Amino acid sequence: MFDSIRVKLTLWYASVLGLVVLAFAILTYISVSKILLKEADESLSALSMNFVSAIRIEETGEDDVHFPDEIIAEAIKEFKFQDLYISVYSANGRMIARTSDESFPDGFPENSYDSFQIDDRTFRAYSTPLQVSENSYKLLIYRDLTEQIKIKDQLFYTFSISVPIAFLLSIWFGYLLAKRSLKPVMEMSGQARTISASNLDARLLVKNERDELGGLANVFNELLGRLEASFEQQRRFMADASHELRTPLAIVRGESEVALSKERPNEELRESLAIVNDESKRLTKIVDDLFTLSRVDAGQFKANFKPVYLDEILADCVRNVRVLADQKQISLDISTEETEISGDEQLLRRLFMNLLDNAVKYDREGGRISVRLVDKTATISDTGFGIAPEEQAKIFERFYRSDKARSRNERSISAGAGLGLSIAKWVAELHQARLKLSRSDSTGSTFTIIFPH
Numbered sequence: 490m491f492d493s494i495r496v497k498l499t500l501w502y503a504s505v506l507g508l509v510v511l512a513f514a515i516l517t518y519i520s521v522s523k524i525l526l527k528e529a530d531e532s533l534s535a536l537s538m539n540f541v542s543a544i545r546i547e548e549t550g551e552d553d554v555h556f557p558d559e560i561i562a563e564a565i566k567e568f569k570f571q572d573l574y575i576s577v578y579s580a581n582g583r584m585i586a587r588t589s590d591e592s593f594p595d596g597f598p599e600n601s602y603d604s605f606q607i608d609d610r611t612f613r614a615y616s617t618p619l620q621v622s623e624n625s626y627k628l629l630i631y632r633d634l635t636e637q638i639k640i641k642d643q644l645f646y647t648f649s650i651s652v653p654i655a656f657l658l659s660i661w662f663g664y665l666l667a668k669r670s671l672k673p674v675m676e677m678s679g680q681a682r683t684i685s686a687s688n689l690d691a692r693l694l695v696k697n698e699r700d701e702l703g704g705l706a707n708v709f710n711e712l713l714g715r716l717e718a719s720f721e722q723q724r725r726f727m728a729d730a731s732h733e734l735r736t737p738l739a740i741v742r743g744e745s746e747v748a749l750s751k752e753r754p755n756e757e758l759r760e761s762l763a764i765v766n767d768e769s770k771r772l773t774k775i776v777d778d779l780f781t782l783s784r785v786d787a788g789q790f791k792a793n794f795k796p797v798y799l800d801e802i803l804a805d806c807v808r809n810v811r812v813l814a815d816q817k818q819i820s821l822d823i824s825t826e827e828t829e830i831s832g833d834e835q836l837l838r839r840l841f842m843n844l845l846d847n848a849v850k851y852d853r854e855g856g857r858i859s860v861r862l863v864d865k866t867a868t869i870s871d872t873g874f875g876i877a878p879e880e881q882a883k884i885f886e887r888f889y890r891s892d893k894a895r896s897r898n899e900r901s902i903s904a905g906a907g908l909g910l911s912i913a914k915w916v917a918e919l920h921q922a923r924l925k926l927s928r929s930d931s932t933g934s935t936f937t938i939i940f941p942h
Contacts, residue, residue: 495667502663507656514648521644525637526613530602533615533630536573540628543567544621557621562586572633580625593631604634611638673702681709689717725887734775737768744768778908782887785915792833792919799940800825800862802834806841807860810849818855825862830940832920840916840924843909844869844936852933865942868927870935881926887911 543564561577565586568575576587578595597603597616604613611634619626677693684691692713693706747753748761784790807823814821848858848871856872876884887908917924921941928935 495664495671498667498670499660499663502666503656503660506659506663507652510652510655510659514652518641518644518648522641525634525640529613529632529634529637530615532573533602533613533632536568536575536630537615537617537628540564540568540575540630541619544619548622557624557626558585560621561619561626572636574631574633576629576631577619578627578629580627585626593629595627595629597629599627610635677702677706677709684713686720689713689720734772737772737775740768741765741772775908778912781912782908782915792836794831794833796829797832797834797837799828799830799832799837799865799867802837803841803860803862803867806838806845809842810845813846813849814858817849817852819849819852820857821860822857823860825860826864828862828865828940830865830920833916836916836919840913840938841867841869843913844938847909848873848934848936856933865940867938867940868935870928870933872933875931875934876926876929881929884926885910885914885924 544560547560547564558579562585565575565577565588569588574587574589574591574593576593576595577585579585582595591607593607593612593614594605597614599616599618602613602615604611606612613632613634615630617628617630619628673696680691680693692710695703695706695710697703698707744761744764748758753761781790803825804823807821811821845858845860848869852858852871852873858872859868859870861868861870914924917938923939925937925939926934927937
């Protein structure tokens with residue numbers, strides 16, 4: 490139960506509000522208590538001043554002169570109140586006069602306020618010195634705090650009832666508030682629960698894009714968009730991989746079945762074995778490319794960077810493809826300058842070999858391939874048929890091959906699987922270089938690799 494966000498929000502809301510109400514009740518009770526006590530002390534002080542004034546009037550009266558004790562006794566007769574009491578003691582502690590027959594304690598320091606209890610009643614006492622006709626006395630004034638205690642008790646009773654009620658109401662309102670606040674989240678959860686791999690095009694309903702939940706829904710929809718694109722890429726990848734693997738496997742199977750079906754001349758058997766061998770090489774290359782891309786996607790490919798010379802790597806790659814170029818009577822022209830960078834030699838070799846292999850495959854019979862390396866920029870140009878403008882933006886996608894390329898090379902054993910350029914682009918980006926198709930028309934194509942300076 491406590492794992493629910495709704496319950497947690499309710500408890501937090503109720504706890505905070507309960508603490509605020511409790512703190513308010515405590516502060517109010519303490520403040521009222523101090524105010525009542527201060528009012529009692531002020532009334533005692535005011536009564537003491539009034540009594541002293543009455544003494545002074547008695548002292549200066551036109552009546553016969555009285556003794557100080559008689560003056561005090563005469564003045565005290567005018568001060569009889571329901572909850573206020575006055576007692577006057579001589580310097581040696583003898584009772585001189587008082588307004589009540591009740592016995593109150595008198596051992597209080599001068600000019601002090603003190604509280605005491607008699608039975609179940611609480612009193613407040615004020616002690617102050619009194620001077621009458623050069624005689625010293627001790628004036629004590631008492632106030633019954635029964636009414637103040639009743640007010641405090643009533644206030645405590647009120648808070649003891651209202652605070653728990655307020656806490657229970659805060660729980661109820663907090664639950665309703667949390668339920669209302671989390672309702673969009675529950676609706677989003679219900680919508681998200683219906684989304685699977687079969688309907689990744691579905692999106693969450695965004696009611697208010699300006700609030701936090703609307704922002705969360707937008708982020709989730711963006712995630713769904715990326716997942717949909719990833720799933721679509723994986724589906725296309727699997728479909729294209731199956732298609733690319735099906736052709737060489739069918740050729741291998743067909744040639745082997747024909748070779749085993751009956752006795753055949755050695756020349757025909759050698760021709761079949763040669764075809765099987767070539768298709769096996771093609772299969773090996775496709776599988777290697779697929780394995781490389783899968784490691785790249787999984788983030789498991791580790792490059793071995795070290796100082797290398799691009800001109801030497803490029804020259805070796807040109808020598809390796811010269812045999813293929815000679816078969817189509819394609820001339821190779823190379824011009825390089827010494828260029829040192831930090832990179833993975835094997836990956837760079839693969840980058841150049843893929844570009845050169847494409848140039849040889851799609852060039853015309855008797856064409857010409859030019860390779861240049863100047864100022865850390867390599868260009869590979871051919872004199873082939875070019876790439877259609879509408880297809881140029883797709884050539885670096887996996888398994889992509891133009892229809893013209895397929896029709897011209899469908900019968901060629903060396904036809905690729907459409908992974909070479911995508912791998913070449915990844916290698917370039919790994920080296921912080923930029924691979925682009927600089928030119929492609931009816932006179933040929935030019936690929937450019939710009940390495941960072």
